[in-house]
Amino acid sequence: MRTAAAALVLALTLAGCSIYRTSADLVGFRPGPGANEITVIYAQRPADAAGELEILSQDAEQVRVKVLYRAAGGAQDDVAVEREAVGELDAPLGMRTVVDDDGEIVRVVQ
Amino acid sequence: MSLSTRGNIFRSLAAAVSLTIAATAATVVSATATPAAAAGTQTVRLTTIGNTSAVTGYPTGWPDADSVFLGSAYEGFTARSFLTWDASAVQNKRIESATAHFHNPYSTSCDPTPWEVWTTGPITSATSWDVQPAWRELEAVSTETSCADTAVTADVTSFVRRAAAAKAVQPTMGLRATDEADYTAYKQFWSRKYTDPAKVPYIEVVYSTGVAVTEPHIDEGSSCVTGANRPVVDTTTPALNILVDDPAVTQVRADFELTALNGTVLHTAASASQASGTLVSAKVPAGKLANGGTYRWRTRGVSAGSAGAWTTWCEFTVDSSLDIIGADDVNETVPEELRDALGTYDQLAEANPDEFGYPDVTGDAIVVDVVTDEAADKAQALADGTLQAQPSTDPDANKAEEAAIEGQDNVAGVDMAINDVTLSRTEIDELRDEVQAAVVSTPALVAADVWKTEVDRDGGRIAVTMSDVTVPAAQALEQRFGDRVVLIDEKNQLPVDQASRLADVPLWRGGARIKIKRPNGTVNGCSSAFAWNITSTAPGMLTAAHCAPDGGTMLSWREQTMGSIPSGSRENYGSNGTVYLPNQKVYRGDMALANASAGIQGRIFRGPVSTTATARVKAMWSRRAQKGDQYCVGGSYFGEICGWTVGATSIDVYSSGKWKRNVVMSRLKTGKCTGPGDSGGPVYTVNSDGSVTAKGIFNGTHGGGSDSYGGEFDPCSNYFTDIWDAYYGFPGTLKTS
CATH class of the missing domain: 2.40.10.10 (Trypsin-like serine proteases)
Incomplete structure (x- = not known):
């Protein structure tokens, strides 16, 4: 079983696919589109797979988020494209602060 | 990409150069004003009164050619052009828009290669490639290109506005290719010397005259909006303000109308006359507005006995429970004779941020905020001139306190009062960090354009300055911080x-x-x-x-x-x-x-x-x-x-x-x-x-x-x-x- 897993990892790696997911640089956020949703704008390379928004924690003061994506393998041009990921909160975002996984403030964008 | 033949370049240039010898009188189309389709505006056509092209390798310009040129046709031939316009028809006018038209008989490529319009210095007899007028302001970039002798245009509104504002009756325009190394960007435009007057350059200007108003705002700031993001004021006697301008006169005034949201007129006012281009204000008298009410107002300018159009309605809400103060009401100017003393107490507080608040001035005395008895003792010792570094205090590790000790002479003879407070300097600074974090991540505060925070030393709270104190912004801060913040309504004048x-x-x-x-x-x-x-x-x-x-x-x-x-x-x-x-x-x-x-x-x-x-x-x-x-x-x-x-x-x-x-x-x-x-x-x-x-x-x-x-x-x-x-x-x- 362990050998098979290792072989799978090796195969994926040789195929240029990362088995790990990359945490994206967050550009900003805006509330919505749904009442309890938040849209996070993030930067990645064009060939990277679309990211998924993870709500790491949320309380009355703060919502902590990060976007994970699978990066394209091999050498890559370092051009950035902005993409959006939507996540569901327990309640409307309201006046809560949004921070990334390092605790840095994420700016609201119009 | 489609390229014309190389031969066309030379034919075109030959025609241009030959006309420098056989120059004809300029054909100038007179500026004429005609009623515009849109009410309140008119159009006028400006024409050129002079032009030249500056070309690499030529010791002089080409002032009498029937064409002007821009861009590089081939290695060693690069051209820029200058056109002087008769702008007398737009003096004392408010420029709404302006579009330059050039007939473009030849381009090396039909691709939409960009070319630029600049405000430049004037043409002189010495103008040539080596002696060009100053290229002052880039006004427009156009990519319009013709291969069929049809007109190309550029939006030159800023060029004409700049000329009108400067009272320049003969402004000069520079034309050049954006990429002067791109041989596909070369273009030829007919000049005022061309034989067909229908193809000479002109600018069509849409302008308005009379009085106009801009920037309606209430009290110190706020925008003219309706609905949920309407501004809030904390007084029943706010000031209504408007900038009134009429380029043709020196004196203007404004009319104001205030109503309930249902349209019931509550107050009207006419201001006194004042200089055109200045802010006109009217304070709402007491008794017209009630706390909690929502109202609307509008204004119009008046000049030479003629009234302009009313603005759209601007709404606002009165909430007397809010504490909105003026920018000058927080941390007022410290009397010069107390500044050194305040600075010394400030050094002591900075050295002990968990024990002190922020010192301030009230009347002729320094008020030192303290949260511990030890701080009170230190402040008193400083006032008495007996403050010394404690045995455990390493001056090198606490330079602020060392500086306070060295500056004890500054506080001699200055009245000092100790004020017990609950928030230390450290806690106030943490509060400021929290406010700043909320500002960038709270949509209501972003919309309100919060652009400054400072410690209100007198109140021991954070003063938050925003361009628009709106109901949602005020509520957001009240919900998060209660009375630990105070609001300041002031337009953001920070340079960008x-x-x-x-x-x-x-x-x-x-x-x-x-x-x-x-x-x-x-x-x-x-x-x-x-x-x-x-x-x-x-x-x-x-x-x-x-x-x-x-x-x-x-x-x-x-x-x-x-x-x-x-x-x-x-x-x-x-x-x-x-x-x-x-x-x-x-x-x-x-x-x-x-x-x-x-x-x-x-x-x-x-x-x-x-x-x-x-x-x-x-x-x-x-x-x-x-x-x-x-x-x-x-x-x-x-x-x-x-x-x-x-x-x-x-x-x-x-x-x-x-x-x-x-x-x-x-x-x-x-x-x-x-x-x-x-x-x-x-x-x-x-x-x-x-x-x-x-x-x-x-x-x-x-x-x-x-x-x-x-x-x-x-x-x-x-x-x-x-x-x-x-x-x-x-x-x-x-x-x-």
Whole structure:
């Protein structure tokens, strides 16, 4: 079983696919589109797979988020494209602060 | 691309030059005013009263030619043109729009190559390529191009506005190609000397006259809005304000009307006359408004007995429970005789932030806020001149207290009162951090344009200044911070030209975050590399070609236009990767050169992503990169990362599905890696004097794992284009300072 897993990892790696997911640089956020949703704008390379928004924690003061994506393998041009990921909160975002996984403030964008 | 024959160029030039000999009288179409379709506006047609072209290799201009020329037709022939306009018809007018029309009988290419309109200095008898009028302001960029002797246009509203504002009756306009190294951008326009008056240049100006009003606002700030984001005031007697302007008169006034939301008129007022172009105010008398009510108001200007149109309705809500203060009401000016004493108590408080608050002045006395008895004792000792460093206090470790002790003479004879408070200086500073965090992440506060916070020393709270104190913004702060904040309504007058890596402004620098808007509308996030002198008068900016694979517009991160990258001639990105630049036989990595629309400076941003620090660009590296050279990368997404070592030169990298040919690659390295958005950034070495030496243009990354941090098992490397390829491949030289 362990050998098979290792072989799978090796195969994926040789195929240029990362088995790990990359945490994206967050550009900003805006509330919505749904009442309890938040849209996070993030930067990645064009060939990277679309990211998924993870709500790491949320309380009355703060919502902590990060976007994970699978990066394209091999050498890559370092051009950035902005993409959006939507996540569901327990309640409307309201006046809560949004921070990334390092605790840095994420700016609201119009 | 469709090219006309080379022969047409010479026929056109021959015609132009021959007419310098057989000049005819100018055909000038008189300026005429006609009623415009839109009520309140009129149109007028401006024509030229003089023109010339400045051409490389010619000792004089071509003032009498039947044409004006711009751009480069071939090597050794580059032209720029200057046209002087009769703008007397737009004096004392408010310019709504202006469009320049030129008949374009010849272009080397039918492609929409960009050309620029500038305000320049006047034409003189000496005007030539070597003696050009000053190129003062870039007013417009047009890509309209004709191959069939039809008209091309440019929006020259700012050119005419600038002339009208300056009372310039004969402004001069400069025309030039955006890319003077692009032979497909050459154009010929008929001039005022052309025999067909229907094809001479003209500007159609739409203007209005009479009184106009702008910037209606209530009290210190706020915008004119209706609905949920209407501003809130904390008084039943607010001031209504409007800027009234009539270019033709010196005195104006304003009418005001105030109603309930249902339209019931509550108050009307007419202001006294005052100078045109100034703010007119009317204070709402007591008894007209009630706390909790929502109202609307409008205004109009009046000049020479004639009233302008009413503005739209502006709404506001009265909430007397709010504490909105004026900007001058917080931390009032300290009397000069108390400033040294306050400074000394401030040093003591700064040295002991957990025990003190912020000292302040009330009347003739210093009021020292304390949260502990020890602080009170220290303040009293300072006042008595007996404060000494405690045995356990190392003055070198607490320089603020040492300074307070040394400054005890400053407080001698100054009244001091001790005030017990609950919030320490440390806690107030933490509160300020919390407020600032909320400001950037709370939509209601972003909408209100919160632009300043400060400690209200008298109240021991945070004063939050915003352009629009709206009901949602006030509620957001009240909900989060209660009475620990106070609101200030003041329009944001901060200059927007505080440059940073994330928000560069002219004069443009390298190492800044940029956007490339491609012709297909998509946007790439990249970095600028180095400023570049395409010619002595044509500024440029380097970046990576894959950021603009088919050319495009270069924008700052705040979306201010930085310039344009012509496809093909100024980038070397093809469908399979690096391609040759026109007429070259060497692959030159991955590089692009934008024609900058404003000035540049020979500096780059250095430091982290948020940096405002810049460094002087001293020179290009003395040779191409060699294996073993050290370098830094200054990308705008991952910030400055140094410690890279050149591992290979003149290599081809298969990256993002394309071959990047003849680039420089680093050795594998552990630590922080470069990443998406850094493309186009500067590659350099740092000199002992803090300046940098340019080494290349950053292109891409390999490795680094999922965290963009190279470990023992997943180190990263990167690759860049040598700066010497930019030097050999593009016109011009590195901009240094």
